Structures are given as C-alpha cells and as structure tokens.
Amino acid sequence: METEVKLTKLASCAGCGAKVGAGTLVRMLEGFRTHQDPRLLVGYDKSDDASVYVLDDQRALVQTTDFFPPIVDDPFLYGQIAAANAMSDVYAMGGEPKLALNILCVPEKMEAAAVQEILRGGYDKAYEAGVIITGGHTIHGAEPIYGLAVSGFVHPKKVLTNGGARPGDVLILSKPLGIGVLTTAAKAGMVEQPVLDRIYRQMAALNKAARDVMTGYEVHSCTDVTGFGLLGHSFEMAQGSGCTIHIQSAQVPFHPEAYLMAQMGFIPAGAYRNRGYAEAGVAVRGQVSRAVQDLFYDPQTSGGLLMAMPEDQGLECLKALQQAAPGAAMIGYVTQRGDSWICLE
Amino acid sequence: MTVIDACGLSCPEPVVLLRKAMFTQEDVYQIRVDNPVSRENVTRYAQHQGYHVAVEAAGETYTLTLTK
Structure with a gap:
C-alpha cells in the first residue's frame, strides 16, 4: 500500500543485520544459573536455531523467536518477511510451526493503517504456513520492530540440530x-x-x-x-x-x-x-x-x-x-x- | 582537493557522499569517517573507482586520502 512513512528510514539498521554478534551473546550468558532437564534436547548452550523440549515419544516442542526493524518500506511486505524469518528457525530444526505470538513495537505517531498492514503481512504468512497467531504484545518505541515468537513440533528422533554434520x-x-x-x-x-x-x-x-x-x-x-x-x-x-x-x-x-x-x-x-x-x-x-x-x-x-x-x-x-x-x-x-x-x- | 566530513554517519551514507563528490573526477579526495565499517566501505568504493587509499587513524577518527 502507499504510505506516508518510509519504514526503513525509521530503522538504524536493517533486518537480520541488526542481530547482536554471536560472540557477544555467548560472553553475556556465561555463568548464569539454569535448570538441567534431560527432556531439553536443544538449549541455548548449543547455539542452535530453536530450543527443543521432549513432550512424549512422538512429539517434541520447538520454540523460537525472531524480530527486527524494517528492511523494506512496504509495511505488508515487512510483516510477511519478519514472519517468514521467525518461522524459519522451526523449519531449520526439521519441525513444523503451529502457534505464534506477535511481537510488535511501533512509534506512537505511526499511522494506524501502516501498523495494521505490518500485522496483515504477518497473518498472511502465518496462514500460508498453517500457523495460528494466538495473541502477542505491542508497545510504543522509537523504531518499529516486528516478529513472532513461534512454537512448533518435531518428532524427537527427527530433530535436525546444527551439530549433526558428519564427514562425507x-x-x-x-x-x-x-x-x-x-x-x-x-x-x-x-x-x-x-x-x-x-x-x-x-x-x-x-x-x-x-x-x-x-x-x-x-x-x-x-x-x-x-x-x-x-x-x-x-x-x-x-x-x-x-x-x-x-x-x-x-x-x-x-x-x-x-x-x-x-x-x-x-x-x-x-x-x-x-x-x-x-x-x-x-x-x-x-x-x-x-x-x-x-x-x-x-x-x-x-x-x-x-x-x-x-x-x-x-x-x-x-x-x-x-x-x-x-x-x-x-x-x-x-x-x-x-x-x-x-x-x- | 575536495574534503568530505562523514563523521557521525553510518553505512551506506559515507559511500553515498563520496560517490556524489566523485562525479567531478578529481585526482585527490580526502574523507573523514569515525567508524571502522565506514573506513572499510569507503576504501572499497575508492579502490573500485581506481583510487589508491591511504588511511590515517587518530583515535576513533580515520582520515582517508584517495589519490588516482
């Protein structure tokens, strides 16, 4: 849609380029207390795409979140890209996303129609993926941010981590x-x-x-x-x-x-x-x-x-x-x- | 010699400023930037346009002298 706002002008850095460096994150989390649980197949220590928690012998829960500032000016497209990107981490674990929550931050003066277009983009991609958006949280802030917290499922024996590559x-x-x-x-x-x-x-x-x-x-x-x-x-x-x-x-x-x-x-x-x-x-x-x-x-x-x-x-x-x-x-x-x-x- | 002050700007603005300045095709340009990313990106642009790049660092500020 035509909009007055140039979304990318509101963002200091674009898309996944806004991600905090991997090394920085590892250092920040060092030494924190966490519970040990044998059902947690993949946790933060593995630097993987999503966490995986075994529910029973047929299903494991896959959880992830991803959000970023606008990478394109069209709010509908921005919503689509942010949602596709957020759900990708579940696919990367070999899983299927099922439920999602919106994570949205918009400047107070942003037009309601543009905000709605961002959300419409997210819902459009979620629908295409077979995912239900069940709620979310929206706040005001200086820069727009949009993404999803996604839950999905994978068979516990078919989890694809980033640590399984073999010679050959x-x-x-x-x-x-x-x-x-x-x-x-x-x-x-x-x-x-x-x-x-x-x-x-x-x-x-x-x-x-x-x-x-x-x-x-x-x-x-x-x-x-x-x-x-x-x-x-x-x-x-x-x-x-x-x-x-x-x-x-x-x-x-x-x-x-x-x-x-x-x-x-x-x-x-x-x-x-x-x-x-x-x-x-x-x-x-x-x-x-x-x-x-x-x-x-x-x-x-x-x-x-x-x-x-x-x-x-x-x-x-x-x-x-x-x-x-x-x-x-x-x-x-x-x-x-x-x-x-x-x-x- | 054209001198460009690109301090306080982040990518891709310093390169955009330099690109505009280079429409006049001078033999020497000087551009000041205040972060390593801009230093690298300006260096790449200047080299791609056939300029030799000399960098002088003073704390956080880098002065790049570009010569044909």
Whole structure:
C-alpha cells in the first residue's frame, strides 16, 4: 500500500543485520544459573536455531523467536518477511510451526493503517504456513520492530540440530546470498526495482517447501542462514559437529548484482561483525576475492536452509529441492576436523 | 582537493557522499569517517573507482586520502 512513512528510514539498521554478534551473546550468558532437564534436547548452550523440549515419544516442542526493524518500506511486505524469518528457525530444526505470538513495537505517531498492514503481512504468512497467531504484545518505541515468537513440533528422533554434520556429507543451501548487501545498497538508491522485487520475493518465501523436501532424505544437520551469514552459521555447524566444513566458493549461489555492490563498499555493519566472529576459524585456500568473501559474511534476512547429508542423498534431494526452491545449490562438503573449522576453496 | 566530513554517519551514507563528490573526477579526495565499517566501505568504493587509499587513524577518527 502507499504510505506516508518510509519504514526503513525509521530503522538504524536493517533486518537480520541488526542481530547482536554471536560472540557477544555467548560472553553475556556465561555463568548464569539454569535448570538441567534431560527432556531439553536443544538449549541455548548449543547455539542452535530453536530450543527443543521432549513432550512424549512422538512429539517434541520447538520454540523460537525472531524480530527486527524494517528492511523494506512496504509495511505488508515487512510483516510477511519478519514472519517468514521467525518461522524459519522451526523449519531449520526439521519441525513444523503451529502457534505464534506477535511481537510488535511501533512509534506512537505511526499511522494506524501502516501498523495494521505490518500485522496483515504477518497473518498472511502465518496462514500460508498453517500457523495460528494466538495473541502477542505491542508497545510504543522509537523504531518499529516486528516478529513472532513461534512454537512448533518435531518428532524427537527427527530433530535436525546444527551439530549433526558428519564427514562425507555434502552441503546444500536453499536460497542465494546477498540480501544484506543489496538492502544496504538499496538505501543508497543503487538497486533497480526488478532486483528489489526478486529479493523481496525471496525474503518473503517460507522455508516450509525446502523443509518438506528435506525431511524425505537422510539429513544429518540443518540450520538457517540468517544474521550471522553463511560463514557464521557454517562456523557454528562445524564447531557443533566437530568437523571441518569446506565451502566451494564457485558453487555458492548469490545474486549477481550483490557482487558489484560489495565491490563498491555497500556492505552492512553486520557483515564486518560476522567476519570478526568467524574469521579466525576460516582458512582461505586459493583465490576467493574480497567481494565474494564479503557476500559469505553478509547477514541474510529470512535466508535459506543449510543442510548436511550423505552425497547420494544430497544429489537426489537437490533435484527435488530445485522444484521448490529454484536457487538451491550444492555448495560444499564435510570432512574430519582439519587445521581450521572452515575451508574456503 | 575536495574534503568530505562523514563523521557521525553510518553505512551506506559515507559511500553515498563520496560517490556524489566523485562525479567531478578529481585526482585527490580526502574523507573523514569515525567508524571502522565506514573506513572499510569507503576504501572499497575508492579502490573500485581506481583510487589508491591511504588511511590515517587518530583515535576513533580515520582520515582517508584517495589519490588516482
């Protein structure tokens, strides 16, 4: 809809680029008292996408929340993207989201119609996902924030953590990279409308289809590539799995326009934070240009799923995935732990 | 020499200011920024436009001299 407000002008940083650095969070939570519970399969200590708590032998509860400032000016689209992004963490655990709560913060002077459009976007994506929004909480604040707290279910034996990758696995990424760079360049008016439309569609696309395909195969590990970028999330998967992850740079899909924009320095602060967090674990073998590396550290809003599975499964899964997620590609493989957590080739 | 003060600005504004200034195609520019992200992004833009970049740091402030 047409609106007086330019939503992105109200935000100091955009989308998942607003995420606090991974290293910062780990240090903050050190030493806090928490209860131990054998039913808690995945908790905060695992740096995973969502928590998983076993209810009975058929069901485990998956919980997650995600919210961010506007990444686009259209409030309906912003709502759609924020909701798709929030539900993605449940898909990344192999689960199905079921219930959600709105988390909303809006400036007091924002038009009611624009606020309603944000919510309509969220409800639209929740409906598409088969999720019921049962309530939420709204406050006034300087910058708009929207997202969901999501609950879903997964079979306790089919939980996909980011710590299950095994030597011999291949890696598949379901959406191309470059979102953070392109949305930063867009703030400078450097991106043509057809390119923007393409990345908006991508960000609003649920990871449900990729998850539904993936669960038909023997997937060992999965995470969604969001605020920490491909290399930040790969770093967590490598450490969690005790393996080395090899990224075959030439195979990694990205939006071609993002490459030029990275060369020209339209790189969000989050990409530098991600580099600072993961770079010590990354060994670069051969020629991988700085701009390509920047895209690999680029924070993705509502990014794709990164999956690890045996090679024969991977080839078939990729074929099936390309129907549901045309940008999907095989981007690397997993070996026993070598000299570095990640090898960029 | 055109001097640009981009202190207090965050990405992508310093690059946008430099880009506008470079429409005049001078041989030397100087730009001041006050955070490492802007320093890196301005460096990338200048190098992409064929300029050599020299950085001088004074506390939180970086002065980048860009020469053809």
